[in-house]
Amino acid sequence: MKVYFFHLMPYADLDLAQVDKHGSAWINLPNANFDPEKGRLLYERYIGELELGDALGFDGICVNEHHQTAYGLMPAPNLIAAALARSTRQARICILGRALPLVGNPVAIAEEFAMLDHLSGGRIITGFVRGIGTEYFSGSVNPTFSHERFYEAHELILQAWTRPGPFAYRGKHYQFDYVNLWPRPIQQPHPPVWIPSQGSMETIVWAAASERRYTYLQTFSPYPQALKAFRAYRDCALSEGYEPAPSQMGWAAPVYVAESDGQARRELAPHVENFFNKFIKFPSLEMRLPPGYSSIASTKALMSAKFEARANATIDTLMDQGIILCGSPQTVLKRILHCQGEMGFGHFLAMLQIGAQPADMTDRSLRLFASQVMPHLKSHNDHSALERAPA
Amino acid sequence: MQATSINVRAVTVPALEAGSGRALLYLHGIDGPRVNPMLEALAQSHRVTAPEFPGFGTSRLPEWLDGIEDAALFGLDLAEALGAEPLHLAGHSIGGWIAAEMALRNPRRFASLSLISPLGAQPVAPAATDIFALPPEAALRAQFFDPALAELEIAARAGEEIDITLQNRAGLARLGWTPRLASLRLPRWLRRISAPTLILWGADDTIAPAECADVFMREIPRAEIIRYARCGHALPNEKGAEAAAAIAAFIAGARA
Numbered sequence: 001m002k003v004y005f006f007h008l009m010p011y012a013d014l015d016l017a018q019v020d021k022h023g024s025a026w027i028n029l030p031n032a033n034f035d036p037e038k039g040r041l042l043y044e045r046y047i048g049e050l051e052l053g054d055a056l057g058f059d060g061i062c063v064n065e066h067h068q069t070a071y072g073l074m075p076a077p078n079l080i081a082a083a084l085a086r087s088t089r090q091a092r093i094c095i096l097g098r099a100l101p102l103v104g105n106p107v108a109i110a111e112e113f114a115m116l117d118h119l120s121g122g123r124i125i126t127g128f129v130r131g132i133g134t135e136y137f138s139g140s141v142n143p144t145f146s147h148e149r150f151y152e153a154h155e156l157i158l159q160a161w162t163r164p165g166p167f168a169y170r171g172k173h174y175q176f177d178y179v180n181l182w183p184r185p186i187q188q189p190h191p192p193v194w195i196p197s198q199g200s201m202e203t204i205v206w207a208a209a210s211e212r213r214y215t216y217l218q219t220f221s222p223y224p225q226a227l228k229a230f231r232a233y234r235d236c237a238l239s240e241g242y243e244p245a246p247s248q249m250g251w252a253a254p255v256y257v258a259e260s261d262g263q264a265r266r267e268l269a270p271h272v273e274n275f276f277n278k279f280i281k282f283p284s285l286e287m288r289l290p291p292g293y294s295s296i297a298s299t300k301a302l303m304s305a306k307f308e309a310r311a312n313a314t315i316d317t318l319m320d321q322g323i324i325l326c327g328s329p330q331t332v333l334k335r336i337l338h339c340q341g342e343m344g345f346g347h348f349l350a351m352l353q354i355g356a357q358p359a360d361m362t363d364r365s366l367r368l369f370a371s372q373v374m375p376h377l378k379s380h381n382d383h384s385a386l387e388r389a390p391a
Numbered sequence: 392m393q394a395t396s397i398n399v400r401a402v403t404v405p406a407l408e409a410g411s412g413r414a415l416l417y418l419h420g421i422d423g424p425r426v427n428p429m430l431e432a433l434a435q436s437h438r439v440t441a442p443e444f445p446g447f448g449t450s451r452l453p454e455w456l457d458g459i460e461d462a463a464l465f466g467l468d469l470a471e472a473l474g475a476e477p478l479h480l481a482g483h484s485i486g487g488w489i490a491a492e493m494a495l496r497n498p499r500r501f502a503s504l505s506l507i508s509p510l511g512a513q514p515v516a517p518a519a520t521d522i523f524a525l526p527p528e529a530a531l532r533a534q535f536f537d538p539a540l541a542e543l544e545i546a547a548r549a550g551e552e553i554d555i556t557l558q559n560r561a562g563l564a565r566l567g568w569t570p571r572l573a574s575l576r577l578p579r580w581l582r583r584i585s586a587p588t589l590i591l592w593g594a595d596d597t598i599a600p601a602e603c604a605d606v607f608m609r610e611i612p613r614a615e616i617i618r619y620a621r622c623g624h625a626l627p628n629e630k631g632a633e634a635a636a637a638i639a640a641f642i643a644g645a646r647a
Contacts, residue, residue: 137524143567144452144561170417287524292452299557 001340001377004060004094004349005053006252006368009080011070012356013038016278019070024283026134028067033070040264042073045309045359047080049366051087053352058368059378060092060125062349064196065099067131068138071129072382078112093120096196096349097127098253100157101149102139106174107181110160122186125219128154128241133288138289139271143293143344147202149173194250199229200298208236215347217250222370223322223339226251228247246346246382251339254324255350256357257368259293261327267361269315269328275355276313276323325350329372346382392426392434397442399465399472405449406442410434413502413642415479417441418486420508420599421522422531422629423448423559428631429483429507429638436639438477442469444486446562448555459511459566459574463492470500479642480586483504483627484599486561488574491607492580498585503645505589505638508596508626512603513573519597521571523564527556531589536595536623544628574598581610588614591634591642593622615641 014025015033026266050061052053063080066072074080077095086091093116098109115123132152136143152171157181159169165180185191195207196217207214217231218226230249237244254272260263282288287301318324322339336348350369353362392409407424414592415437417430424443425624433439443451445465455461466489470478480501482490487509494504520533535541567573588611592604601618608614622629 106548136568140569142564146570284524284526290523290563292555296554296557296561300553303553319418 001246001380001382002059002317002345002347003374003377004062004065004092004250005050005058006062006094006096006349006351007046007050007353008072008351009042009063009074010072010275010279010353010355011357013163014279014356016274016356019278019281020190023281025071025279025281026283027137027287028283029070038101039073046073046353047083047087049353049359049362050080050084052363052366053089053370054084054091056367058091058370060094060349061088062094062096064096064127064296065131067102067135069134071208071259078116081116081124082119085116085123092123092125094125094194094260095127096125096194097129099129099131099135100153101137101146102131102135102141103153104152106156106314107160107176107179109381110157110181113157113191114161115182117187117191118183122191124187125192127196128157129196130293133290133293134282136290142292143290145173146293155363158190158193161185178284190385196252197229199225200294201232202231202295202298204229205236208233208240208248209241210237210240212238213242213244213248215248215250217252217347217349219252219349220254220323220343226339227343228321230345234344244344246344249343249344249345250347250349251345252349252351254354255352255365256324256326256361256370257304257326257329257332257365257373261331263326264266264331265315265319268324268357271319271325271355271357271361272315272324273313275357276318279355329368333376334371336373337380340380340382344382350375392430392441394441397440397472399469401608402445402453402465403490404442404445404469406440409594410436410438411438413479414473414476415439415642416473418444418466418480418482418483418489419447420421420482420486420624421510421563423555423562427627429627429634432632432635433481433638435635440473440484444562446491446493447559448482448562448567450558450562452561452565452574456565459488459492460540462489462566463496466490466493467497467500477502479503479505480643481507482509483507485510485566485572486509488567488572491577491584491647494586494588495580496581498583501549501586503589503642504563504584504586505591505606505641507591507634508593508599508624509603509607510567510572510576510599511574512599512606513575514600518571518600522598523568525562527553533597534624535629536593536621537629540625540629544625547605575621578606578610579606582612583602584611585623585640586612587645589638590614590616591626591630592616592618593624593626593629594618594620595622596626598624640645 063077169176184255194215197203207216456585486508489512532541
C-alpha cells in the first residue's frame with residue numbers, strides 16, 4: 001500500500017461562534033473573520049507540516065481546492081504544490097483535485113500541471129473534480145452544465161498533454177483554434193489522473209471505464225458507503241473486462257493517533273466534532289446541491305442520506321460510522337488493514353490535520369503514524385480477499 | 392383546466408388548456424406549470440393555452456436549451472404551432488422574460504404582450520433574495536407578501552413530488568444562473584417590441600425588485616404599467632382577480 005498525508009489547510013483560528021451566527025463556514029461567512037497575519041502563520045505552518053510528511057517518508061503529500069471558505073485556504077492548490085515542488089525531494093505531490101468546470105480555460109490547467117510536473121521532477125499526481133456545489137455559487141458557473149464542462153475540460157486537458165500540437169479543439173463549452181502546450185509534461189504519456197469523489201455512481205462508472213482506469217479516491221464517507229463505492233468500481237471494471245489493480249483505488253479519511261486509544265479519543269474529540277459540525281457547515285442543502293449539479297435521482301439520494309448522517313456529529317458516531325480513524329497506532333493499523341481487506345484499495349490517504357487541531361498535536365500524531373503505522377501499511381500485500389474471491 | 396399537448400417540431404409539450412374567446416398563450420413562472428387564480432380568471436374570457444416549458448415540471452433539460460435565446464426561439468416555434476391567428480402573449484416571472492425575448496425577436500407575431508413580474512432585468516443592487524440558495528418552502532415564502540397566502544400555496548403543493556421542484560429549479564438555473572435571473576442584452580433590444588405591452592408588478596417583489604420595472608417601461612415603446620401594493624413576486628396568486636381583469640381589459644383594448 002502507498003501512504004499519503006492529505007492536508008486541507010483550514011483556517012484553524014476560526015471563531016466558531018461566527019459559524020453559528022452566520023449559519024455556515026462557506027460562501028457567506030464574512031471574510032472580516034479572516035485575520036491576514038494569522039493566515040500567513042497558518043500557511044507557514046501547514047506547508048511545514050507537509051514538508052515534514054515528505055521527510056518522514058510518506059509516499060505522497062496532498063492538497064485540494066475549495067473556494068470562499070474557512071474549511072480550506074487553497075483556492076489555488078497549484079501554488080502550494082509549486083512551493084512543495086521546490087522544498088521536497090521524495091514524496092509525490094498530489095493535487096486532489098482541480099475543479100475543472102469552474103474555469104473558462106482548461107488549457108491553463110493543462111499548462112499549470114505540466115509546469116508543476118517539471119518543477120517537481122515528475123512527481124505530481126493530478127486530480128480532476130467537478131468542485132462541490134457551493135463552488136458554483138462562488139464561481140458563478142452554471143451548475144446545470146457541470147457534468148458537460150467536466151467531461152469536456154477533461155478531454156481537452158488530456159489532448160493538450162498527449163496530442164502533438166498545434167491542434168484545434170471544438171467542444172460545446174470550450175473551443176480553441178490553437179492548442180500547443182509548452183511545456184509538455186515530463187511524465188509520459190501524462191501525469192497520473194485521480195478522481196476524488198464521495199461516491200457518485202456516474203463518477204465511478206466513468207473513472208473505471210477501460211480506456212481511463214483512473215484511480216478512484218473515496219473521501220469522507222461512512223464505512224458502508226465507501227465499501228459500496230469500491231465494490232461498484234470493481235464491478236464496473238469487471239464488466240469492462242478487466243480486474244482493477246489496488247492502485248486504482250484510494251481511500252481518504254481523517255486519522256489521529258496517540259499513545260493509547262483513550263488518549264487519542266480524548267485529544268481529538270473537540271477538534272473532530274468542530275470540524276464536522278462547524279467547518280463543514282454549509283449555508284443550506286440547496287447551496288451544497290445546486291440545481292442541475294447532479295441528476296434528480298442522485299440529488300434525492302444525497303438529500304436523504306449523507307447530509308443527515310453528519311448532523312450533530314460526535315467522535316463516537318464518527319468512529320462508529322467509520323468516517324474517521326482514531327486510537328493507538330495498533331488500533332488504527334488494525335482498522336486500516338481490516339478496511340483494506342474489505343475494500344481492496346492500494347492508496348491510503350491520512351488526513352492528519354483537521355479543523356483547529358493545533359500544531360503540537362498534529363506533529364505528534366504525524367510522527368507516531370509515520371513511525372508505527374505507516375511501515376506496516378507500506379509492506380502490506382494489497383491483493384485483498386475481495387480480489388481473490390472467485391467471480 | 393384540461394391537460395393537452397402541443398407538438399412543436401419534434402418536441403411534445405404538455406399543456407393546460409381552458410376557455411374560449413381570443414387566443415392567449417401563457418408562459419408559467421419559476422415554479423413551473425400550475426393553475427393559479429389569475430390564470431383561472433383569464434380562462435373565463437379567453438382561450439388560454441399554458442404549456443409546460445421544456446426544462447421545467449415533468450420534462451428534463453433538453454440538450455438544445457442552453458440559455459434564454461434558445462428558450463425564446465423555442466417559444467416562437469411553440470406560438471407558430473398554435474396556428475396563424477392573432478395571438479396574445481402573457482408570461483409570469485421567467486415566463487415573462489421568455490415572452491419579452493420572443494416579442495423582441497418577432498415583433499409582429501403578437502397582438503399584445505402582458506409581462507407579469509418578469510425576470511430579465513438586473514437590479515442595481517443584488518436582489519435581496521437568492522432564490523437558488525433557499526430551501527423550497529423558504530423560496531416559496533420569499534415570493535409572497537402575504538404569509539397566509541404563502542402557507543396556502545405550500546399546503547396546496549404538499550403532496551407533490553420533490554422531482555417537480557428540483558426540475559423547476561434546474562430549468563430556471565439553465566436559463567438564469569449568471570448573471571442571476573437577468574440578461575445584460577435584454578435592455579438593449581426591448582425597444583424592438585412593437586406590440587402594446589402591459590406590465591404588472593408587485594411593489595414588494597424581492598425576486599424581481601420593483602425597480603426592474605423601470606427598465607421595461609423605459610425601453611418598450613408602447614408599455615403601460617400597473618403596480619400593486621402589498622404584493623410580492625407571486626402576483627398571479629396574490630392579485631389574481633385584479634391582474635386577470637387588467638389583462639382582459641388590456642387585450643380587449645389592444646384588439647380594438
